[in-house]
Amino acid sequence: MSAGIQIILLVFLVACALAVSLTKNLFIAVIVFMGYSSIMAVIWLLLESPDLAITEAAVGAGVDSVLFFLTLKKVHYLKGTREG
Amino acid sequence: MREVIAAIFIIIGLIVFLLSIFGIFRFKYVLNRIHAAALGDTLGLGAIVVGLMIMSVNFFAAAKFFLIILFFWLSGPIATHSIAKVEILTNKNYEERVREK
Amino acid sequence: MGEKKSFWKHLKAWVDGEEVILDADKYIVSRSVKEKKNWGGRYSMENIKGNKKLYGFLSVAISVLFIGIMLSVVNDLPEFGNPSNPANNEVMERYLESGIEETGAINFVAGMILDYRAFDTFGESNVLFLAVMCVVLLLKKDKNNYSEKEEAENWEDDYFDENEKRPILKVGGKLLAPLIILYGIYVILNGHLSPGGGFSGGTIIGAGLILYASAYGQKKMQTFFTFRTFTLICVACLLTYCACKSYSFFTGANHVGYEIPKGIPGNILSSGFILPLNICVGLIVACTMYGFYALFTKGDI
Numbered sequence A: 001m002s003a004g005i006q007i008i009l010l011v012f013l014v015a016c017a018l019a020v021s022l023t024k025n026l027f028i029a030v031i032v033f034m035g036y037s038s039i040m041a042v043i044w045l046l047l048e049s050p051d052l053a054i055t056e057a058a059v060g061a062g063v064d065s066v067l068f069f070l071t072l073k074k075v076h077y078l079k080g081t082r083e084g
Numbered sequence B: 001m002r003e004v005i006a007a008i009f010i011i012i013g014l015i016v017f018l019l020s021i022f023g024i025f026r027f028k029y030v031l032n033r034i035h036a037a038a039l040g041d042t043l044g045l046g047a048i049v050v051g052l053m054i055m056s057v058n059f060f061a062a063a064k065f066f067l068i069i070l071f072f073w074l075s076g077p078i079a080t081h082s083i084a085k086v087e088i089l090t091n092k093n094y095e096e097r098v099r100e101k
Numbered sequence C: 001m002g003e004k005k006s007f008w009k010h011l012k013a014w015v016d017g018e019e020v021i022l023d024a025d026k027y028i029v030s031r032s033v034k035e036k037k038n039w040g041g042r043y044s045m046e047n048i049k050g051n052k053k054l055y056g057f058l059s060v061a062i063s064v065l066f067i068g069i070m071l072s073v074v075n076d077l078p079e080f081g082n083p084s085n086p087a088n089n090e091v092m093e094r095y096l097e098s099g100i101e102e103t104g105a106i107n108f109v110a111g112m113i114l115d116y117r118a119f120d121t122f123g124e125s126n127v128l129f130l131a132v133m134c135v136v137l138l139l140k141k142d143k144n145n146y147s148e149k150e151e152a153e154n155w156e157d158d159y160f161d162e163n164e165k166r167p168i169l170k171v172g173g174k175l176l177a178p179l180i181i182l183y184g185i186y187v188i189l190n191g192h193l194s195p196g197g198g199f200s201g202g203t204i205i206g207a208g209l210i211l212y213a214s215a216y217g218q219k220k221m222q223t224f225f226t227f228r229t230f231t232l233i234c235v236a237c238l239l240t241y242c243a244c245k246s247y248s249f250f251t252g253a254n255h256v257g258y259e260i261p262k263g264i265p266g267n268i269l270s271s272g273f274i275l276p277l278n279i280c281v282g283l284i285v286a287c288t289m290y291g292f293y294a295l296f297t298k299g300d301i
Helices: A002-022 A026-046 A050-074 B002-026 B030-055 B059-090 B094-099 C007-016 C024-030 C045-050 C052-076 C090-103 C108-116 C118-139 C148-162 C168-189 C198-221 C227-250 C274-297
Strands: none
Touching: A002 A026, A026 A050, A050 C198, A050 C274, B002 B030, B030 B059, B059 C168, C090 C108, C108 C118, C108 C274, C118 C227, C118 C274, C148 C198, C168 C198, C168 C274, C198 C274, C227 C274
Protein backbone atom coordinates (compact mmCIF):
# COMPACT_ATOMS: atom_id res chain seq x y z
CA MET A 1 0.00 0.00 0.00
CA SER A 2 2.66 2.46 1.09
CA ALA A 3 4.90 1.46 -1.82
CA GLY A 4 2.06 2.13 -4.27
CA ILE A 5 1.48 5.59 -2.84
CA GLN A 6 5.20 6.31 -3.02
CA ILE A 7 5.35 5.27 -6.67
CA ILE A 8 2.39 7.53 -7.51
CA LEU A 9 4.03 10.42 -5.66
CA LEU A 10 7.35 9.87 -7.44
CA VAL A 11 5.61 9.89 -10.84
CA PHE A 12 3.93 13.18 -9.89
CA LEU A 13 7.32 14.51 -8.76
CA VAL A 14 8.98 13.74 -12.10
CA ALA A 15 6.00 15.21 -13.97
CA CYS A 16 6.19 18.41 -11.92
CA ALA A 17 9.94 18.73 -12.47
CA LEU A 18 9.52 18.30 -16.23
CA ALA A 19 6.62 20.77 -16.30
CA VAL A 20 8.64 23.42 -14.44
CA SER A 21 11.46 23.24 -16.96
CA LEU A 22 9.28 22.92 -20.06
CA THR A 23 6.64 25.59 -19.46
CA LYS A 24 7.06 28.97 -21.12
CA ASN A 25 4.95 30.96 -18.64
CA LEU A 26 6.99 31.87 -15.57
CA PHE A 27 3.87 32.34 -13.41
CA ILE A 28 2.74 28.77 -14.10
CA ALA A 29 6.30 27.55 -13.46
CA VAL A 30 6.26 29.05 -9.96
CA ILE A 31 2.86 27.49 -9.17
CA VAL A 32 4.00 24.06 -10.40
CA PHE A 33 7.15 24.44 -8.32
CA MET A 34 4.93 24.94 -5.26
CA GLY A 35 3.23 21.66 -6.10
CA TYR A 36 6.65 20.00 -6.46
CA SER A 37 7.61 21.19 -2.98
CA SER A 38 4.37 19.93 -1.44
CA ILE A 39 4.81 16.47 -3.01
CA MET A 40 8.42 16.44 -1.84
CA ALA A 41 7.26 17.21 1.73
CA VAL A 42 4.85 14.25 1.67
CA ILE A 43 7.64 12.00 0.35
CA TRP A 44 9.96 13.12 3.17
CA LEU A 45 7.18 12.29 5.63
CA LEU A 46 6.80 8.80 4.16
CA LEU A 47 10.58 8.33 4.38
CA GLU A 48 10.32 9.00 8.14
CA SER A 49 12.14 12.31 8.27
CA PRO A 50 9.57 14.80 9.59
CA ASP A 51 12.24 17.44 10.23
CA LEU A 52 12.89 17.78 6.53
CA ALA A 53 9.17 17.61 5.77
CA ILE A 54 8.42 20.63 7.97
CA THR A 55 11.30 22.61 6.47
CA GLU A 56 10.40 21.68 2.90
CA ALA A 57 6.75 22.64 3.39
CA ALA A 58 7.64 25.96 5.03
CA VAL A 59 10.50 26.98 2.74
CA GLY A 60 9.63 25.39 -0.59
CA ALA A 61 5.89 25.93 -0.68
CA GLY A 62 5.70 29.06 1.46
CA VAL A 63 8.56 31.50 1.51
CA ASP A 64 10.22 30.52 -1.78
CA SER A 65 7.13 31.13 -3.89
CA VAL A 66 6.53 34.47 -2.16
CA LEU A 67 10.06 35.51 -3.13
CA PHE A 68 9.56 34.26 -6.71
CA PHE A 69 6.31 36.23 -7.04
CA LEU A 70 8.00 39.34 -5.66
CA THR A 71 10.77 38.96 -8.23
CA LEU A 72 8.23 38.59 -11.03
CA LYS A 73 6.46 41.72 -9.77
CA LYS A 74 9.76 43.58 -9.55
CA VAL A 75 10.56 42.90 -13.21
CA HIS A 76 6.97 43.78 -14.26
CA TYR A 77 6.18 40.32 -15.56
CA LEU A 78 2.75 39.78 -13.98
CA LYS A 79 -0.17 40.66 -16.24
CA GLY A 80 -2.35 43.47 -14.99
CA THR A 81 0.06 45.00 -12.51
CA ARG A 82 1.21 48.33 -13.91
CA GLU A 83 2.64 48.08 -17.41
CA GLY A 84 3.73 44.45 -17.06
CA MET B 1 -19.79 2.12 15.42
CA ARG B 2 -17.21 4.86 15.87
CA GLU B 3 -15.27 3.66 12.85
CA VAL B 4 -18.39 3.70 10.67
CA ILE B 5 -19.25 7.32 11.58
CA ALA B 6 -15.63 8.39 11.02
CA ALA B 7 -15.53 6.61 7.66
CA ILE B 8 -18.74 8.34 6.57
CA PHE B 9 -17.26 11.74 7.41
CA ILE B 10 -13.97 11.01 5.62
CA ILE B 11 -15.78 9.74 2.51
CA ILE B 12 -17.92 12.90 2.46
CA GLY B 13 -14.74 14.96 2.63
CA LEU B 14 -13.11 13.01 -0.20
CA ILE B 15 -16.20 13.42 -2.39
CA VAL B 16 -16.13 17.18 -1.76
CA PHE B 17 -12.45 17.28 -2.69
CA LEU B 18 -13.19 15.35 -5.89
CA LEU B 19 -15.94 17.82 -6.78
CA SER B 20 -13.67 20.77 -6.10
CA ILE B 21 -10.89 19.40 -8.33
CA PHE B 22 -13.49 18.69 -11.05
CA GLY B 23 -14.75 22.24 -10.70
CA ILE B 24 -11.25 23.73 -10.98
CA PHE B 25 -10.74 21.93 -14.28
CA ARG B 26 -14.27 22.44 -15.61
CA PHE B 27 -14.88 26.13 -14.96
CA LYS B 28 -13.21 28.74 -17.13
CA TYR B 29 -13.38 32.05 -15.28
CA VAL B 30 -11.19 32.79 -12.25
CA LEU B 31 -13.90 33.57 -9.71
CA ASN B 32 -15.83 30.38 -10.46
CA ARG B 33 -12.67 28.32 -10.11
CA ILE B 34 -11.82 30.06 -6.83
CA HIS B 35 -15.25 29.11 -5.54
CA ALA B 36 -14.61 25.47 -6.36
CA ALA B 37 -11.13 25.52 -4.81
CA ALA B 38 -12.32 27.20 -1.61
CA LEU B 39 -15.03 24.55 -1.25
CA GLY B 40 -12.40 21.85 -1.00
CA ASP B 41 -10.26 23.89 1.38
CA THR B 42 -13.04 24.51 3.91
CA LEU B 43 -15.80 21.90 3.68
CA GLY B 44 -13.72 18.97 2.41
CA LEU B 45 -10.87 19.44 4.84
CA GLY B 46 -13.33 20.13 7.68
CA ALA B 47 -15.22 16.88 7.06
CA ILE B 48 -12.02 14.83 6.84
CA VAL B 49 -10.61 16.31 10.05
CA VAL B 50 -13.92 15.76 11.88
CA GLY B 51 -13.69 12.11 10.83
CA LEU B 52 -10.14 11.90 12.18
CA MET B 53 -11.29 13.65 15.36
CA ILE B 54 -13.85 10.93 15.99
CA MET B 55 -11.14 8.31 15.50
CA SER B 56 -8.59 10.02 17.78
CA VAL B 57 -7.42 8.23 20.93
CA ASN B 58 -7.69 10.91 23.62
CA PHE B 59 -8.95 14.41 24.21
CA PHE B 60 -5.72 16.23 23.38
CA ALA B 61 -5.36 14.68 19.94
CA ALA B 62 -8.92 15.78 19.18
CA ALA B 63 -8.09 19.29 20.43
CA LYS B 64 -5.11 19.44 18.05
CA PHE B 65 -7.35 18.44 15.15
CA PHE B 66 -9.77 21.17 16.20
CA LEU B 67 -6.92 23.70 16.05
CA ILE B 68 -6.15 22.53 12.49
CA ILE B 69 -9.79 23.15 11.49
CA LEU B 70 -9.72 26.57 13.16
CA PHE B 71 -6.51 27.55 11.33
CA PHE B 72 -7.77 26.48 7.92
CA TRP B 73 -11.19 28.07 8.34
CA LEU B 74 -9.50 31.35 9.27
CA SER B 75 -6.77 31.35 6.63
CA GLY B 76 -8.53 29.78 3.62
CA PRO B 77 -11.34 32.34 3.17
CA ILE B 78 -8.89 35.21 3.70
CA ALA B 79 -6.62 33.89 0.95
CA THR B 80 -9.60 33.37 -1.35
CA HIS B 81 -10.82 36.90 -0.66
CA SER B 82 -7.36 38.35 -1.46
CA ILE B 83 -7.13 36.50 -4.78
CA ALA B 84 -10.64 37.54 -5.75
CA LYS B 85 -9.90 41.17 -4.88
CA VAL B 86 -6.78 41.20 -7.04
CA GLU B 87 -8.72 39.65 -9.93
CA ILE B 88 -11.46 42.30 -9.68
CA LEU B 89 -8.92 45.12 -9.45
CA THR B 90 -6.65 44.08 -12.31
CA ASN B 91 -8.82 42.33 -14.90
CA LYS B 92 -10.24 44.98 -17.21
CA ASN B 93 -11.55 42.56 -19.79
CA TYR B 94 -15.35 42.96 -19.62
CA GLU B 95 -16.15 40.10 -21.99
CA GLU B 96 -14.17 37.62 -19.95
CA ARG B 97 -15.71 38.77 -16.68
CA VAL B 98 -19.31 38.62 -17.80
CA ARG B 99 -19.59 36.01 -20.54
CA GLU B 100 -16.70 33.71 -19.53
CA LYS B 101 -14.89 34.05 -22.80
CA MET C 1 38.35 68.98 -4.68
CA GLY C 2 40.46 71.97 -3.76
CA GLU C 3 40.84 71.42 -0.05
CA LYS C 4 43.29 68.94 1.27
CA LYS C 5 41.75 65.74 2.48
CA SER C 6 43.18 63.11 4.69
CA PHE C 7 44.05 59.74 3.27
CA TRP C 8 41.07 58.05 4.93
CA LYS C 9 38.63 60.57 3.56
CA HIS C 10 40.06 60.01 0.10
CA LEU C 11 39.72 56.29 0.57
CA LYS C 12 36.13 56.61 1.81
CA ALA C 13 35.21 58.85 -1.11
CA TRP C 14 36.85 56.41 -3.52
CA VAL C 15 34.91 53.49 -2.03
CA ASP C 16 31.63 55.41 -2.19
CA GLY C 17 32.29 56.39 -5.80
CA GLU C 18 32.33 60.13 -5.12
CA GLU C 19 35.97 60.72 -5.96
CA VAL C 20 36.42 62.65 -9.18
CA ILE C 21 39.61 62.30 -11.19
CA LEU C 22 41.28 65.69 -11.71
CA ASP C 23 41.62 66.67 -15.36
CA ALA C 24 39.52 63.76 -16.47
CA ASP C 25 39.31 64.89 -20.10
CA LYS C 26 43.08 65.03 -20.50
CA TYR C 27 43.39 61.67 -18.88
CA ILE C 28 40.83 60.12 -21.18
CA VAL C 29 42.48 61.62 -24.27
CA SER C 30 45.96 60.52 -23.22
CA ARG C 31 44.78 57.02 -22.41
CA SER C 32 45.60 54.69 -25.26
CA VAL C 33 43.39 51.77 -26.02
CA LYS C 34 45.16 48.55 -25.25
CA GLU C 35 45.66 46.41 -28.25
CA LYS C 36 43.58 43.31 -28.03
CA LYS C 37 45.76 40.28 -28.32
CA ASN C 38 44.15 37.63 -30.44
CA TRP C 39 45.52 34.54 -28.78
CA GLY C 40 43.41 31.96 -30.51
CA GLY C 41 43.65 33.34 -34.04
CA ARG C 42 40.70 32.06 -35.99
CA TYR C 43 39.72 29.73 -33.14
CA SER C 44 38.66 32.56 -30.78
CA MET C 45 35.26 32.52 -29.06
CA GLU C 46 33.67 34.99 -31.48
CA ASN C 47 34.46 32.84 -34.47
CA ILE C 48 33.15 29.71 -32.79
CA LYS C 49 29.96 31.43 -31.63
CA GLY C 50 29.39 32.73 -35.13
CA ASN C 51 29.58 29.26 -36.58
CA LYS C 52 26.24 27.77 -35.47
CA LYS C 53 26.97 24.17 -36.44
CA LEU C 54 30.37 24.05 -34.77
CA TYR C 55 28.96 25.74 -31.66
CA GLY C 56 26.14 23.22 -31.32
CA PHE C 57 28.48 20.30 -31.91
CA LEU C 58 30.99 21.57 -29.33
CA SER C 59 28.32 22.20 -26.67
CA VAL C 60 26.89 18.72 -27.09
CA ALA C 61 30.37 17.18 -27.06
CA ILE C 62 31.40 18.99 -23.87
CA SER C 63 28.14 18.02 -22.13
CA VAL C 64 28.61 14.38 -23.13
CA LEU C 65 32.20 14.50 -21.87
CA PHE C 66 31.10 15.83 -18.48
CA ILE C 67 28.28 13.29 -18.24
CA GLY C 68 30.79 10.55 -18.98
CA ILE C 69 33.19 11.74 -16.29
CA MET C 70 30.39 11.98 -13.72
CA LEU C 71 29.02 8.53 -14.57
CA SER C 72 32.44 6.92 -14.37
CA VAL C 73 33.01 8.51 -10.95
CA VAL C 74 29.57 7.39 -9.74
CA ASN C 75 30.40 3.90 -10.93
CA ASP C 76 33.35 3.79 -8.53
CA LEU C 77 31.33 4.86 -5.50
CA PRO C 78 30.28 2.17 -3.03
CA GLU C 79 26.91 0.68 -3.86
CA PHE C 80 23.92 2.51 -2.43
CA GLY C 81 22.35 0.71 0.51
CA ASN C 82 25.09 -1.88 0.77
CA PRO C 83 25.06 -3.06 4.40
CA SER C 84 28.86 -3.19 4.60
CA ASN C 85 29.31 0.52 3.80
CA PRO C 86 30.74 2.48 6.73
CA ALA C 87 27.85 4.93 6.54
CA ASN C 88 25.42 2.05 7.00
CA ASN C 89 26.96 0.25 9.94
CA GLU C 90 29.64 2.05 11.96
CA VAL C 91 28.40 5.64 11.93
CA MET C 92 24.71 4.78 12.21
CA GLU C 93 25.31 2.26 15.00
CA ARG C 94 27.36 4.78 16.94
CA TYR C 95 24.65 7.41 16.61
CA LEU C 96 21.83 5.04 17.54
CA GLU C 97 23.66 3.41 20.44
CA SER C 98 25.28 6.33 22.19
CA GLY C 99 23.49 9.31 20.67
CA ILE C 100 21.23 10.04 23.65
CA GLU C 101 24.04 9.43 26.10
CA GLU C 102 26.54 11.69 24.33
CA THR C 103 24.35 14.57 23.21
CA GLY C 104 21.36 14.33 25.54
CA ALA C 105 18.91 14.97 22.70
CA ILE C 106 16.00 12.62 22.08
CA ASN C 107 15.64 13.86 18.51
CA PHE C 108 18.65 12.22 16.83
CA VAL C 109 18.63 14.69 13.95
CA ALA C 110 19.05 17.66 16.31
CA GLY C 111 21.84 15.80 18.11
CA MET C 112 23.52 15.16 14.77
CA ILE C 113 23.32 18.57 13.16
CA LEU C 114 23.94 20.60 16.31
CA ASP C 115 26.43 18.46 18.18
CA TYR C 116 28.32 15.98 15.98
CA ARG C 117 28.11 18.16 12.88
CA ALA C 118 27.77 21.58 14.48
CA PHE C 119 30.34 23.30 12.26
CA ASP C 120 28.26 22.36 9.21
CA THR C 121 25.29 24.19 10.66
CA PHE C 122 27.50 27.17 11.51
CA GLY C 123 28.56 27.33 7.88
CA GLU C 124 24.95 27.16 6.72
CA SER C 125 23.97 30.04 9.00
CA ASN C 126 26.89 32.05 7.65
CA VAL C 127 25.80 31.30 4.09
CA LEU C 128 22.29 32.61 4.88
CA PHE C 129 23.75 35.76 6.43
CA LEU C 130 26.02 36.29 3.39
CA ALA C 131 23.07 35.82 1.04
CA VAL C 132 20.98 38.46 2.78
CA MET C 133 24.01 40.79 2.83
CA CYS C 134 24.35 40.39 -0.96
CA VAL C 135 20.65 41.26 -1.35
CA VAL C 136 21.19 44.31 0.86
CA LEU C 137 24.12 45.37 -1.36
CA LEU C 138 22.06 45.03 -4.52
CA LEU C 139 18.58 46.19 -3.53
CA LYS C 140 18.80 48.47 -0.49
CA LYS C 141 17.65 51.98 -1.23
CA ASP C 142 20.24 54.72 -0.72
CA LYS C 143 21.38 57.78 -2.63
CA ASN C 144 23.12 55.71 -5.31
CA ASN C 145 20.18 53.35 -5.82
CA TYR C 146 17.19 55.61 -6.24
CA SER C 147 14.71 56.14 -9.05
CA GLU C 148 11.68 58.36 -9.24
CA LYS C 149 9.61 55.67 -10.92
CA GLU C 150 10.05 53.10 -8.19
CA GLU C 151 9.36 55.74 -5.57
CA ALA C 152 6.10 56.60 -7.28
CA GLU C 153 5.13 52.92 -7.49
CA ASN C 154 5.88 52.41 -3.79
CA TRP C 155 3.84 55.49 -2.92
CA GLU C 156 0.94 54.11 -4.98
CA ASP C 157 1.10 50.76 -3.15
CA ASP C 158 1.12 52.50 0.23
CA TYR C 159 -1.84 54.66 -0.83
CA PHE C 160 -3.91 51.62 -1.80
CA ASP C 161 -2.95 49.84 1.44
CA GLU C 162 -3.93 52.75 3.63
CA ASN C 163 -7.24 53.48 1.92
CA GLU C 164 -8.47 49.90 2.08
CA LYS C 165 -12.12 49.93 3.10
CA ARG C 166 -12.51 46.22 3.85
CA PRO C 167 -10.15 45.19 6.64
CA ILE C 168 -10.52 41.43 6.13
CA LEU C 169 -6.82 40.82 5.52
CA LYS C 170 -5.85 43.09 8.43
CA VAL C 171 -8.14 41.30 10.89
CA GLY C 172 -6.94 37.95 9.60
CA GLY C 173 -3.30 38.97 9.93
CA LYS C 174 -3.90 40.23 13.44
CA LEU C 175 -5.48 36.93 14.45
CA LEU C 176 -3.18 34.55 12.61
CA ALA C 177 0.31 36.07 12.81
CA PRO C 178 0.71 35.67 16.61
CA LEU C 179 -0.48 32.05 16.37
CA ILE C 180 2.01 31.28 13.58
CA ILE C 181 4.88 32.96 15.45
CA LEU C 182 3.94 31.09 18.64
CA TYR C 183 3.98 27.80 16.76
CA GLY C 184 7.42 28.66 15.36
CA ILE C 185 8.72 29.37 18.85
CA TYR C 186 7.34 26.02 20.01
CA VAL C 187 9.08 24.21 17.13
CA ILE C 188 12.40 25.91 17.96
CA LEU C 189 12.24 25.29 21.73
CA ASN C 190 11.24 21.65 21.26
CA GLY C 191 13.92 21.06 18.64
CA HIS C 192 15.81 18.51 20.73
CA LEU C 193 12.69 16.61 21.83
CA SER C 194 10.50 16.40 18.73
CA PRO C 195 10.86 16.90 14.97
CA GLY C 196 11.70 20.45 14.06
CA GLY C 197 14.53 22.66 15.14
CA GLY C 198 16.17 25.89 14.20
CA PHE C 199 15.69 25.92 10.44
CA SER C 200 12.05 24.87 10.30
CA GLY C 201 10.97 26.96 13.29
CA GLY C 202 12.82 30.00 12.00
CA THR C 203 11.13 29.69 8.63
CA ILE C 204 7.71 29.47 10.29
CA ILE C 205 8.42 32.63 12.33
CA GLY C 206 9.60 34.35 9.16
CA ALA C 207 6.36 33.36 7.39
CA GLY C 208 4.36 34.88 10.26
CA LEU C 209 6.33 38.12 10.01
CA ILE C 210 5.78 38.18 6.24
CA LEU C 211 2.01 37.74 6.76
CA TYR C 212 1.93 40.61 9.23
CA ALA C 213 4.01 42.85 6.98
CA SER C 214 1.87 42.13 3.92
CA ALA C 215 -1.30 42.93 5.88
CA TYR C 216 -0.16 46.08 7.66
CA GLY C 217 2.54 47.52 5.44
CA GLN C 218 6.14 48.45 5.95
CA LYS C 219 5.59 51.44 8.22
CA LYS C 220 3.82 49.49 10.94
CA MET C 221 6.52 46.84 10.78
CA GLN C 222 9.27 49.41 11.26
CA THR C 223 7.93 50.35 14.69
CA PHE C 224 9.49 47.20 16.10
CA PHE C 225 11.74 45.72 13.41
CA THR C 226 14.23 48.07 11.76
CA PHE C 227 17.48 47.49 9.93
CA ARG C 228 19.33 48.07 13.21
CA THR C 229 17.46 45.29 15.03
CA PHE C 230 17.98 43.03 12.05
CA THR C 231 21.77 43.44 12.03
CA LEU C 232 21.98 43.29 15.83
CA ILE C 233 20.04 40.01 16.03
CA CYS C 234 21.95 38.39 13.15
CA VAL C 235 25.43 39.34 14.33
CA ALA C 236 24.69 38.57 17.99
CA CYS C 237 23.34 35.13 17.10
CA LEU C 238 26.30 34.30 14.87
CA LEU C 239 28.76 35.40 17.58
CA THR C 240 26.91 33.39 20.24
CA TYR C 241 26.98 30.32 18.05
CA CYS C 242 30.69 30.84 17.39
CA ALA C 243 31.43 31.21 21.11
CA CYS C 244 29.39 28.13 22.07
CA LYS C 245 31.09 25.91 19.53
CA SER C 246 34.60 27.28 20.02
CA TYR C 247 34.18 26.26 23.66
CA SER C 248 34.17 22.62 22.65
CA PHE C 249 36.85 23.35 20.05
CA PHE C 250 39.32 24.70 22.61
CA THR C 251 38.63 22.10 25.28
CA GLY C 252 39.01 19.19 22.90
CA ALA C 253 36.43 17.71 20.61
CA ASN C 254 34.81 15.52 23.26
CA HIS C 255 34.39 18.24 25.90
CA VAL C 256 37.33 16.73 27.79
CA GLY C 257 37.70 18.20 31.25
CA TYR C 258 34.78 20.62 31.10
CA GLU C 259 31.70 18.48 30.95
CA ILE C 260 28.55 20.46 30.19
CA PRO C 261 25.62 19.24 32.32
CA LYS C 262 23.39 17.20 29.98
CA GLY C 263 20.36 17.07 32.24
CA ILE C 264 17.76 14.33 32.04
CA PRO C 265 16.98 13.45 28.40
CA GLY C 266 13.37 14.42 27.76
CA ASN C 267 13.30 17.57 29.84
CA ILE C 268 13.06 20.90 28.07
CA LEU C 269 16.25 22.15 29.78
CA SER C 270 18.60 19.38 28.76
CA SER C 271 21.17 18.31 26.19
CA GLY C 272 23.83 20.93 26.83
CA PHE C 273 24.28 23.52 24.12
CA ILE C 274 21.68 22.24 21.68
CA LEU C 275 18.86 24.47 22.95
CA PRO C 276 20.76 27.81 22.75
CA LEU C 277 22.24 26.83 19.38
CA ASN C 278 18.73 26.04 18.11
CA ILE C 279 17.51 29.44 19.28
CA CYS C 280 20.44 31.18 17.53
CA VAL C 281 19.85 29.37 14.22
CA GLY C 282 16.11 30.02 14.43
CA LEU C 283 16.54 33.75 14.99
CA ILE C 284 19.01 34.03 12.09
CA VAL C 285 16.71 32.16 9.71
CA ALA C 286 13.64 34.19 10.76
CA CYS C 287 15.47 37.50 10.27
CA THR C 288 16.84 36.34 6.92
CA MET C 289 13.44 35.29 5.56
CA TYR C 290 11.77 38.53 6.61
CA GLY C 291 14.77 40.52 5.34
CA PHE C 292 14.47 38.95 1.88
CA TYR C 293 10.77 39.82 1.74
CA ALA C 294 11.24 43.41 2.90
CA LEU C 295 14.16 44.09 0.57
CA PHE C 296 12.36 42.62 -2.43
CA THR C 297 9.18 44.63 -1.85
CA LYS C 298 10.26 48.07 -0.69
CA GLY C 299 14.05 47.98 -0.78
CA ASP C 300 14.32 48.68 2.92
CA ILE C 301 13.90 46.65 6.08
